[in-house]
Amino acid sequence: MKVTKAIALKAARELIAGETRTAHRIVEAHPTGGVQSWAGVFRKLIAQAEAIESRTLSRASFSIWAKNGNSKLPFVSFSSMAILDCPGAGECATKGWCYSLKAWRNPNALGRQASNSMLLRSPAGRDLIAREFAQLKTETVRLYVDGDFHSKENLTFWMDLIKTRPDIQVYGYSKSWVEFVALHLSGYAWPDNYLLNLSGGSRWGDGVRVAMESLPIVRGEFLAVPVDREHLKNHSYQSRRNAGFPAYARQVRANASQRVFVCTGNCGDCLTIAGKNQHACGSELMRGKAIAIGTH
DSSP: OOOOHHHHHHHHHHHHTTOOHHHHHHHHHOTTOOTTSHHHHHHHHHHHHHHHHTTOOOSOSSOSEEOSOOSSOOSEEEOOOTTTTOTTBOHHHHSSOOTHHHHTTSHHHHHHHHHHHHHHTSHHHHHHHHHHHHHOOOSEEEEOSSSOOOSHHHHHHHHHHHHTOTTSEEEEEEOOHHHHHHHHHTTOOOOTTEEEEEETTBSSOHHHHHHHHTSTTEEEEEEEEOOOHHHHHTTGGGOTTSTTHHHHHHHHHHHSSSOEEEOOSSTTSSEEETTEEEOGGGOGGGTTOEEEEEOO
16 A cells, blocks of 8 residues: 555544544555554554543653754644645645645654644643643744644634734744634734735635734745746746846746735844844734745
């Protein structure tokens, strides 16, 4: 049994719903698979599902938070299952250019996303997430990298949690616009330390987008625009210090439907203010300004 993305996605969908049928099939087809293999990943997810079902969950099967960061994202971050947790996803899901799909070449990447999606749907799992959030030692958190707010209740959980840590600045991107508007219309008081970017490619139309733009937590739009493949091959989009970045940036501006600030690819190294590097997507100074990146 070859574990394709479609099969892995089916197994993850079932696990999130509390079922383990396809996950067991994967494990049984690869009995000697190591901990880094698809079988090893799904063994851990099955164990977590059983702990949730038996109400004995005491720890997550995968790390909840990505704490070490990397050259592109130097912040603590949280992810859940891409596509399955994205109710507002449009072409990124239907046409397959969601960047998370590339990460699924690594079984552990999908495993961590699926594990967090399972935790978010369990009271004990949410308690684990909240306890770790209370202990984070950081100034900035990105919520989410993969996945999105899958329901109004899930959104409320996160916003309430963010309020408990006013010392942390939280930012992110979302296409779950209907969930945000519904919570806003209920009279919810948003946290002061959260800033949201409206992701391009949402399934929702201009009417919902306009409603979203009135929310006090919204910084502005984050758009993906088509660019020539040469800019992707030479990695121009990954740093403003790459030789090809000026030409790439010109094409992004030309192909965008409005005036934009071009994402430089490295979060935390796209703005220099008073000699200090800052990230545009989480900056109050960038409110109302569209940010764009080449589709990759």
